Amino acid sequence: GNSVTQMEGPVTLSEEAFLTINCTYTATGYPSLFWYVQYPGEGLQLLLKATKADDKGSNKGFEATYRKETTSFHLEKGSVQVSDSAVYFCALSATSNDYKLSFGAGTTVTVRA
Amino acid sequence: GAGVSQSPSNKVTEKGKDVELRCDPISGHTALYWYRQSLGQGLEFLIYFQGNSAPDKSGLPSDRFSAERTGGSVSTLTIQRTQQEDSAVYLCASSPGPVFNEQFFGPGTRLTVL
Numbered sequence: 734g735n736s737v738t739q740m741e742g743p744v745t746l747s748e749e750a751f752l753t754i755n756c757t758y759t760a761t762g763y764p765s766l767f768w769y770v771q772y773p774g775e776g777l778q779l780l781l782k783a784t785k786a787d788d789k790g791s792n793k794g795f796e797a798t799y800r801k802e803t804t805s806f807h808l809e810k811g812s813v814q815v816s817d818s819a820v821y822f823c824a825l826s827a828t829s830n831d832y833k834l835s836f837g838a839g840t841t842v843t844v845r846a
Numbered sequence: 847g848a849g850v851s852q853s854p855s856n857k858v859t860e861k862g863k864d865v866e867l868r869c870d871p872i873s874g875h876t877a878l879y880w881y882r883q884s885l886g887q888g889l890e891f892l893i894y895f896q897g898n899s900a901p902d903k904s905g906l907p908s909d910r911f912s913a914e915r916t917g918g919s920v921s922t923l924t925i926q927r928t929q930q931e932d933s934a935v936y937l938c939a940s941s942p943g944p945v946f947n948e949q950f951f952g953p954g955t956r957l958t959v960l
Binding site for chain 1: 849850877879881888889890891894896902905937939941948949950951952953954
């Protein structure tokens with residue numbers, strides 16, 4: 734079946750530190766990959782996505798590259814801010830015709846000033 | 847514009863009672879999804895509606911769970927004879943079309959079953 738495994742948290746960083754959250758997946762076919770973010774007290778928001786191998790999704794200084802050879806979609810940001818404190822979810826839809834999202838467990842990130 | 851809204855934001859109920867959770871999707875979005883977010887299980891897909899097609903109920907955990915979508919807009923998730931393991935945050939999402947579209951999530955309903 735389809736599944737997503739992401740780095741367990743919580744992760745605590747200082748402002749301006751480098752952030753990496755690992756995400757690997759198992760899926761048949763050619764999945765689309767997503768990172769969603771949930772800020773405190775808010776709903777899930779799409780942060781970035783990639784729909785085919787070697788695509789790089791980017792938004793708000795975050796980047797993730799779809800690596801088919803390693804079945805990974807790691808999230809990175811070079812210099813985090815306090816406002817990046819949130820829970821981050823890696824997700825996939827198994828094919829371009831699949832509407833269901835399969836989510837990882839979520840990684841809680843806290844950035845200290 | 848208005849996003850996905852859900853009500854109530856919090857619901858506390860006693861074991862064995864029925865509950866109804868409401869979702870108002872973004873106007874014009876034809877696809878609507880329910881997910882459940884719980885400590886033990888993470889985020890799980892529950893049910894999907896697309897236009898007038900039969901819903902995909904494959905994620906519903908038991909026959910105590912049901913959902914309907916009236917007029918292609920508002921959706922209600924009903925849980926009958928609630929159990930403590932039903933305690934979770936229930937998330938609704940909508941998207942402009944059936945496939946490969948960004949899903950826009952509501953803030954969720956936190957359900958606590960005592």
